[in-house]
Structures are given as structure tokens and as C-alpha cells.
Amino acid sequence: xxxxxxxxxxxxxxxxxxxxxxxxxxxxxxxxxxxxxxxxxxxxxxxxxxxxxxxxxxxxxxxxxxxxxxxxxxxxxxxxxxxxxxxxxxxxxxxxxxxxxxxxxxxxxxxxxxxxxxxxxxxxxxxxxxxxxxxxxxxxxxxxxxxxxxxxxxxxxxxxxxxxxx
Numbered sequence: 001x002x003x004x005x006x007x008x009x010x011x012x013x014x015x016x017x018x019x020x021x022x023x024x025x026x027x028x029x030x031x032x033x034x035x036x037x038x039x040x041x042x043x044x045x046x047x048x049x050x051x052x053x054x055x056x057x058x059x060x061x062x063x064x065x066x067x068x069x070x071x072x073x074x075x076x077x078x079x080x081x082x083x084x085x086x087x088x089x090x091x092x093x094x095x096x097x098x099x100x101x102x103x104x105x106x107x108x109x110x111x112x113x114x115x116x117x118x119x120x121x122x123x124x125x126x127x128x129x130x131x132x133x134x135x136x137x138x139x140x141x142x143x144x145x146x147x148x149x150x151x152x153x154x155x156x157x158x159x160x161x162x163x164x165x166x
Contacts, residue, residue, distance in 0.1 A: 019111035022131035037136045038111035046122025057092025066100020097127040112136045124166045140166040
């Protein structure tokens with residue numbers, strides 16, 4: 001919060017576009033402002049659902065996955081699925097939008113970029129319960145709070161019917 005207030009004081013903006021509603025509320029900025037969720041990449045579009053899950057995809061800096069990387073990999077291995085990091089997300093059947101860490105800024109101020117992309121692809125997402133994701137949620141999300149939630153979500157998404165609904 002000190003950083004945020006310090007930056008506003010240093011920059012003295014006339015108006016602000018925020019990445020999340022939460023950050024906008026936290027800032028207590030008196031001027032014109034709006035929270036605009038992150039858009040999906042234009043290259044992404046939905047495609048027909050495959051009968052069987054083959055690929056679980058993650059796009060982004062691998063270090064953000066932290067402990068989730070090994071948990072997702074283990075659950076994919078159990079099912080014979082491929083956990084693809086920074087490959088072609090058009091090939092993914094399930095997407096990962098998990099971030100390891102408990103910092104206030106990352107839980108409340110990071111934009112929902114990964115989820116926006118997964119929504120554009122029309123695939124279900126395993127998400128960290130962050131403001132940027134919650135603010136754009138559309139029902140395609142499986143909220144992951146504990147290690148065992150990954151296995152529960154994967155089991156729920158195994159059938160093509162459950163993924164078609166999404």
C-alpha cells in the first residue's frame with residue numbers, strides 16, 4: 001500500500017486506468033479512474049472439444065507456478081496427460097492460471113490475463129483465487145486453494161461433456 005500511495009504521489013496522474021477493481025478501491029484516488037480487465041490475445045479462439053484430455057497448458061513465466069508446477073505435473077502424469085508450458089495453447093484441453101505466493105499485490109492487483117486468454121480459447125481453467133481472476137470469472141473456473149484441489153478439478157474435467165458445457 002505504501003508503494004501504491006507513493007507512486008500516486010510521485011506521478012500525480014490526472015486519471016488512472018487500473019488492472020483490477022480491488023486495486024482501484026485500495027488506491028483511494030480522487031480523480032477520474034476506471035478498472036478495465038485485461039483483454040485476451042486476439043490470436044485465440046475457441047475450437048471443438050476433444051473426446052479425451054490430452055494437454056494441460058500453461059502460458060507465462062514458469063517461476064510463477066512455483067509449487068503448483070510439480071503438483072500439476074504429478075496429476076497429469078497419473079492420467080497420462082501432457083503438461084505443456086509455453087507451447088501452443090490452441091492445443092490445450094485445460095488451462096492453468098495458478099500463481100504460487102501469498103503477497104497482497106499479486107492476490108489483489110495482478111490482472112487476469114491468463115484467465116482472459118483461457119476464456120477466449122473456450123477451455124476450463126484452474127485458477128488461483130485472485131481478484132484479477134474473480135472479477136472476470138464466467139463459470140469456467142475451478143478455484144484452487146489446496147494441493148488436493150488440482151486432482152479434484154482434473155477429475156471433474158475429464159469428461160468431454162463437462163468441458164463442452166464450459
